[in-house]
Amino acid sequence: MNGLHPREVRRFVRNALREDIxxxxATSLALIPARARARAVMRARQALVVAGLPLAIEAFRQRSRSVRIRTRARDGESLQAGAVLLEVEGPARALLSAERVALNFVQRLSGIATLTARFVRAVAGTGARILDTRKTTPGWRKLEKYAVRCGGGHNHRFGLDDLVLIKDNHLQVLQDAEPNPVAAAVARARQRWPHLEVEVEADTLQQVQQALDAGADRILLDNFSLPDLREAVRRVAGRARLEASGGIRLDNVRAVAETGVDDISVGALTHSAPAVDIGLDFLQP
Structure with a gap:
């Protein structure tokens, strides 16, 4: 699992602390003596998959280099309710001012990792991969896609520049192209970006055949029924990578995977994952 670059971690945390503080x-400066020290533990209040601990650690360290931190878990690890993620000790003002930022990162990213892990478990043994999408929080894409990897999922494209994905709106603009919009789009993409993979979004089995004939590397099967997914798998027969998308939920993802598709993309991993319940509990001196 590729991690986050320390420089990116510092930047994300610096901006978050600046925004929050x-x-x-004002409260800690008014109430807490400058020399007061405190101890606290970051604790899971529900079962979860961890993501974002490096950001939480950085939040405490940016507030004070004298903070001592003991890591009790790691990103990608599954924990039960009550498990401790971190133990921190240091200047009380520093711990209090970093608390919300540290929790925001870990709660949000662990929520994504936890939901992703549920989808991954649901398709276990089928050979299908769970992919994320570009439906991410603006400015947080690297973090949220990292959290998907912590949960056992895989990243689709990071941006518009690393894969040609020909979607229905592109084809609508090319509706008069010959011999058909799909073939014309794939040919233009190959000519302009010969080093990039080309994926075509198909709404019908006819478009699947057109994408296959045009030599697409991947075909995205958008909102296909289970019978049509199976037929697409039969027709393509491994000549292109097949990705199912649209309306994917935990209660139907297994059935989709069992049709034989290679990948299943789930926008909900990042746009709808609920934050998990994690607390920072201050301990008696």
Whole structure:
């Protein structure tokens, strides 16, 4: 599992702390003596898959280099309710001012990892991979796609520049192209970007055949019924990678995987994953 670059971690945390603290933590500055120290544990309050601990650690360290941190879990690990993720000790003001930022990162990213892991478990043994999409929070794409990997999923394209994905709107613009919009689109993509893979979104079995004839590397089967997914798998017979998408839920993803598709993309991994319940509990001195 590829991790986050330390420089990116520092940047994300620096911006989050600046946003949260502003001109200063008014409450802690008013109430907490400058020399006061504190201990706290970050604890899971539900079963979850961990993601985002490096960001939480960085949040505490950016507030004070004298904070001592003991890591009790790692990203990608499954934990039960009550498990401790981190133990921190240091200046009380530093811990209090970093608390919300640290929790925001870990709660949000662990929520994505936890939901992803549920989808991955649901298709176990079928050979199908669970993919994410570009339906991410603006500015958080690297973090959210990292969390998907923590949950055992795989990343689709990171942006518009690393894969040609010909979708229905592109084909609509090319509706008068010869011999058909799909063939014309694939040919233009190959000419302009010979080093990139080309994927075609198909709404019908006819478009699947057109994409296959045009030499597409991947074909995205958008909102296909189970019988049509099986027919697409039969027709393609391994000559292109098949991705099912649209209306994928935990209660139907197994059936989709069992049709024989290679990949299943799930936008909900990033746009609808609920944050998990994690708390930072301060301990008695």
């Amino acid at each position: 502003g001109r200063g933590d």
